[in-house]
Amino acid sequence: MFQAPRGTADILPEEQGYWRFCRSKARETATSFGYRRIDTPLFEDARLFVRGVGELTDIVEKETYTFEDRGGDLLTLRPEGTAPVCRAYLEHGMSNLPQPVRLYYVCPAFRYERPQSGRSRQHHQFGIEVLGDGDAIIDAEVIEVAWRFLGSVGLSDLELSINSIGDGECRPQYIRTLQDHYRQHSGILCHDCTRRLEHNPLRLLDCKVDSCQPVIGGAPHSVDYLCDACDAHWSSLRGHLFALGLPYAVNHRLVRGFDYYTRTVFEVTPPVEGSQTTIVGGGRYDGLIEELGGKPTPGIGFGMGIDRVILNLKRQEVAPPEYRDTKVLVAHLGEAAKAEAVKLASKLRQAGTAALVGPAERGLRSQLRYASAIDATHAVIIGDDELAKGVVVLRDLSKSAQHEVDPDRLVQELQSAGGNGC
RNA sequence: GUGAGCGUGGUCAAGUGGUUAAGACGCCAGGUUGUGGCCCUGGAGAUCGAGGGUUCGAAUCCCUUCGCUCACCCCA
Structure with a gap:
């Protein structure tokens, strides 16, 4: 008997109510902020993600579905939504549209991973991207879209964490300082952290191993090393979030997995302990468009796991509305x-x-x-x-x-x- | 890639070496010569994930393998 491939799942008729509900709330929320829908292909030139997401990220290194088609082109099933949207922005000359350009999407994404609760090889993302405006009011807006959406579907008790990881100007110095700090404690680091120290230093900060906690506790905070421009952006963002009444918490340990992030990073998590809990992750990526061959253009967005939203709706016993027609x-x-x-x-x-x-x-x-x-x-x-x-x-x-x-x-x-x- | 747990009809699930593998839900039929949801009766449906081994005898014990789940890594 055939089975759905590992890490994939059928969405049966009984489940469709949740999906219809989430998709329609996503559309309503995004359009209420002036975002317009975009759909990009399920697969892209493999090089797009190597350039966009980063060659050394886990996602590109070992999680992409990459294959050669019959014409010899190397293609990759989209593992995330930002790089394709930026590609489309460039390909269709959207830099000539009135800026900023606000886009949203709801689409599946694919990563070759070991499945577990809240994580599969095909998942579905609601995402938005704003291109062409670097002001912190946009950062606050993007975070607000995520927050309003989650409220509109009925999720409560969520935690919004934010951080700033600086830009090309100030981050290198911060990373050096961080590495220096860790080298002083290299004796007590866990195996993974010893590797991270050289390979992916920012990741040191969210290690969960007990013995590493004291080292993290004493680690320097990225926000203390921001250059003037990044620092101004950072405090402006917090001011806007406060004004909007969004209950954020600064998390100095928050870093994200893609190379393209600059300045603002954020995520939303439910109040359960455990592992695959991040519902929304996002941040600013002011260097990405240039990396993809465009002129320097600021950008920011988030990706939200609809599957995880639904998981939490069930956990909080929120039922989607029932439609009962003749x-x-x-x-x-x-x-x-x-x-x-x-x-x-x-x-x-x-x-x-x-x-x-x-x-x-x-x-x-x-x-x-x-x-x-x-x-x-x-x-x-x-x-x-x-x-x-x-x-x-x-x-x-x-x-x-x-x-x-x-x-x-x-x-x-x-x-x-x-x-x-x- | 690493570790742990679990695989019995469509679903849930009893059974832990001894005749034809419980039960519940669901499905089909009948109870009503043409009337649903509740109820009653009956029926169909399982090579006990697969392969090998131990034994007089295996769903049950051992090995292998596949699959699922959870956790780590990482991420939505």
Whole structure:
């Protein structure tokens, strides 16, 4: 038997309510801030992510789905949304549009990882990007979009963490200071941190091993090493967040996995301890567009894991709204009635009412049982008696009441009966 | 890449060496010669993940393998 590939999952009909809910809230929130939707291809030139995300990141080093197509092109299934959007911005000359350009997307992303709770090989991201404006009001806006979205779906008790990791001007010196600090304690570092010290020094800060905690505790803070411009940006951001009433916490240990981040980084996590908890991660990437061949252009955005949002909705027992529209099952008895049922169901659908024909070769009782099972609101019954009289029976399944109707008036009757609302 | 736990009908799940592998939900039928949701009765549906071994006898013990889950790494 075939199974869905490891790390992938079917989203079954019972689950779709959550997805429809999240997607529509994402669209509503993003458009209310003036963002416009963009869809980029599922796969891109493999080099885009090497350049954009960073050659030495785990994602590019060992997590991409990369393959050669039949024409010999090397392609990669998108592992994240920012680099493709920046590519599109450049390819379509969006730098000539009024700046800044605000874009959002909802799309799947792929990473070859060992799956676990909240992490799979195909996940879905709601993301936004603002290109062409480096002011801190944009940073605050992007964070606000994430925060408002999460509120709109009903998640509460979330924690918003922010930090600034400086830019090309000031970060190198900070990293040197950080490494110096760590080298003084190299004796007690865990295995991973010994590696990180040379390979990915910023990552030293979010090591979870107990023995490394004292070293982290004494580590210098990146915000204390910001150059004047970055420092001004940083305090401006905090001022705007405060003014907007967003309850942020400065986390000096917050760093992010992509090479392209500059200045602001942020994430939102739920209050549960554990591992794969980050719901939203984002930050500023003022060097990325240039890295991809454009002129220097500031940018900032976030990626949000919809799968993780839904995980938390379930954890907090937030149910998506239910939609219950009129749905008619046309039950039939006998060959002549069966043919009539097919025609009648078709007519109902064309008039805009969901309708389906009862399962053939079954008794009326079975057909009505089926009607209940699929949440039909009404049943139409056609048998020899009705055919002879030129009527059909319309049964309201929620009220258990029925009456005969002229088939030509059926659409009208159903409309006046209406659905049960939401 | 590393570590741990778990694989029994569609789903959940009992069974821990001894005749035809419980039960529940779901599915189908009947109870109502044409009337659902509740209830009652009956039925279908499992080579106990796969392969090998131990044994008179294996779902049960051992080995291998595949899969799933969780955690680490890392990330949404």
